[in-house]
Amino acid sequence: MIVMAWYRRVEIPIILTIIFCIFQVVPYFFVVPAWESAAKDFVDWDAVMETFALFIGFTTLLMLHGRIVAQRRRGWYWSAWVLITMIGYTIVGIPIPSIGLGKGTPLFEAIRLYVLTPLSGAMYASLGFWIASAAYRAFRARTIEAGVLLLSGTLVMLANAPIGTAIWPTFTPIRKWIFDVPNMATMRAITIGAALGAIALGARTLMGRERGYLRGGE
Amino acid sequence: MTEMEERRGKGFWERLQEVDSRIIYLLLWIVILWPLITPLGLPISISTGTREYFQVIEDLKPGSRVILSYDLSFAGLPELGPMTIATLHHLLKKDIKVYICAFWDSGADIAADNIRALEPEKNYGKVYGKDYIHMGYNPMREVGMAQFASDVYKAFPVDYIYKRPLETYEMMKGVQSAKDFDLLISVQSGTPGNPEWVRQWITPYGIKYIIGILGVSVPEVAPYYNAGQVKAFLAGLRSAAEYELLAGRRGAALAQQDPLSTTHILVILFVVIGNIGYFFTRARPRRS
Numbered sequence: 001m002i003v004m005a006w007y008r009r010v011e012i013p014i015i016l017t018i019i020f021c022i023f024q025v026v027p028y029f030f031v032v033p034a035w036e037s038a039a040k041d042f043v044d045w046d047a048v049m050e051t052f053a054l055f056i057g058f059t060t061l062l063m064l065h066g067r068i069v070a071q072r073r074r075g076w077y078w079s080a081w082v083l084i085t086m087i088g089y090t091i092v093g094i095p096i097p098s099i100g101l102g103k104g105t106p107l108f109e110a111i112r113l114y115v116l117t118p119l120s121g122a123m124y125a126s127l128g129f130w131i132a133s134a135a136y137r138a139f140r141a142r143t144i145e146a147g148v149l150l151l152s153g154t155l156v157m158l159a160n161a162p163i164g165t166a167i168w169p170t171f172t173p174i175r176k177w178i179f180d181v182p183n184m185a186t187m188r189a190i191t192i193g194a195a196l197g198a199i200a201l202g203a204r205t206l207m208g209r210e211r212g213y214l215r216g217g218e
Numbered sequence: 219m220t221e222m223e224e225r226r227g228k229g230f231w232e233r234l235q236e237v238d239s240r241i242i243y244l245l246l247w248i249v250i251l252w253p254l255i256t257p258l259g260l261p262i263s264i265s266t267g268t269r270e271y272f273q274v275i276e277d278l279k280p281g282s283r284v285i286l287s288y289d290l291s292f293a294g295l296p297e298l299g300p301m302t303i304a305t306l307h308h309l310l311k312k313d314i315k316v317y318i319c320a321f322w323d324s325g326a327d328i329a330a331d332n333i334r335a336l337e338p339e340k341n342y343g344k345v346y347g348k349d350y351i352h353m354g355y356n357p358m359r360e361v362g363m364a365q366f367a368s369d370v371y372k373a374f375p376v377d378y379i380y381k382r383p384l385e386t387y388e389m390m391k392g393v394q395s396a397k398d399f400d401l402l403i404s405v406q407s408g409t410p411g412n413p414e415w416v417r418q419w420i421t422p423y424g425i426k427y428i429i430g431i432l433g434v435s436v437p438e439v440a441p442y443y444n445a446g447q448v449k450a451f452l453a454g455l456r457s458a459a460e461y462e463l464l465a466g467r468r469g470a471a472l473a474q475q476d477p478l479s480t481t482h483i484l485v486i487l488f489v490v491i492g493n494i495g496y497f498f499t500r501a502r503p504r505r506s
Contacts, residue, residue, distance in 0.1 A: 028422075040368050047358045047365060054357070112327060120292035120324075128481070132246050133239045136488040140496050150493070154486055160433065160456050162260040163479035172265055184440045191441060 234495030253476030270450035288325030294407030300471035301458035326355035347387035354378035367396040405430035
């Protein structure tokens with residue numbers, strides 16, 4: 001018979017989760033200074049753990065892409081490029097200003113300003129081309145609902161563009177009405193639905209019934 | 219049958235629905251470049267939302283403490299960059315204390331670039347550490363915001379520019395937690411962003427809060443605005459251009475208004491063409 005070590009038992013993280021959840025929830029409803037102070041300390045602990053998580057993320061990426069390169073899997077050269085840029089930029093960011101490394105040094109700033117910034121902007125801007133083509137193909141008034149979507153989308157676009165409001169200033173109040181009435185009703189429903197879901201998830205976690213975050217969970 | 223032959227076999231209305239993406243991209247490219255080279259100079263009306271955003275800053279009393287959080291990435295810079303610099307310009311013009319921070323890694327660098335571009339000492343007579351400070355980047359997202367609300371010095375132990383402990387600066391006297399600030403401004407392009415600020419700062423501390431967002435984020439933010447949690451917001455380049463006019467600093471957003479008009483018109487035109495084609499092919503029986 002295999003006996004599991006006590007520290008590997010699933011009940012331990014569940015109990016810890018319940019304790020720390022209660023610590024964060026109670027100060028929201030009751031004023032107990034000592035309790036509040038402890039809850040703040042736990043937030044600081046979380047900050048420390050998140051820093052470790054960044055390091056784990058870095059090593060996981062290294063292992064994942066390192067394996068792809070080592071096994072020469074399909075598209076391995078993209079993984080190699082990920083490794084080169086990741087390790088390269090990490091080295092450039094090591095804070096040793098005497099040899100020109102670290103944040104704020106000319107090399108680091110040049111990569112940030114002349115590589116990272118334009119590439120990020122270009123990636124985002126290219127979406128505009130894709131959206132233009134997708135809008136032309138997808139915006140068809142096939143049903144009444146699609147027709148309403150098409151009409152409201154066009155009105156909002158005309159209100160956003162200076163040429164639209166220059167032609168007819170009433171596009172602006174129309175856009176405001178679309179955002180304030182039908183859009184807000186929908187968004188409120190979505191937000192309230194998501195909040196109810198989060199409450200249910202929180203209650204299940206507090207009761208130890210939510211185990212999805214443990215070892216892949218059931 | 220080749221693609222070309224297949225196209226030839228289709229009627230005019232069918233082909234109207236299947237314009238090649240490359241043609242759309244090329245036309246889009248032209249309508250972006252053309253007004254940049256020869257500006258049209260279309261008039262821009264100022265919306266109520268932009269006026270509200272401007273007025274919240276304008277109504278600040280002398281000595282007020284304002285946080286400007288750069289919660290955006292380099293990718294969001296083309297759309298949000300103009301409003302960040304216009305907001306900082308507006309804040310620096312006033313007799314208030316500006317606390318700059320970031321909860322997105324690139325945000326701290328963007329803020330530093332804005333400070334360099336505006337030169338607060340030279341152009342506004344401001345002193346670093348006395349009138350404005352760059353507190354840097356906190357990587358802990360929502361947890362970091364909670365930490366910032368309860369203890370500023372835990373969230374930002376040293377400043378971004380000189381790496382000195384924050385409490386050594388003159389403008390940090392009397393500052394400990396969220397309660398000590400008069401206004402929070404966040405220019406944001408995603409998560410952490412609006413819901414996180416509302417959860418950690420607005421609901422528990424009731425601090426006045428205005429934001430700058432991407433154009434596509436308006437539907438998400440509208441309920442928060444209507445509930446009074448967000449006092450005002452700027453959305454996308456159009457609002458940024460209106461705000462540049464109000465704040466008295468003409469910048470990139472105003473320059474981009476003409477391409478914004480031409481591209482929107484082109485997209486609407488293609489949507490109309492596609493629908494005309496669709497209605498005519500629907501009305502007619504299809505050829506075998």
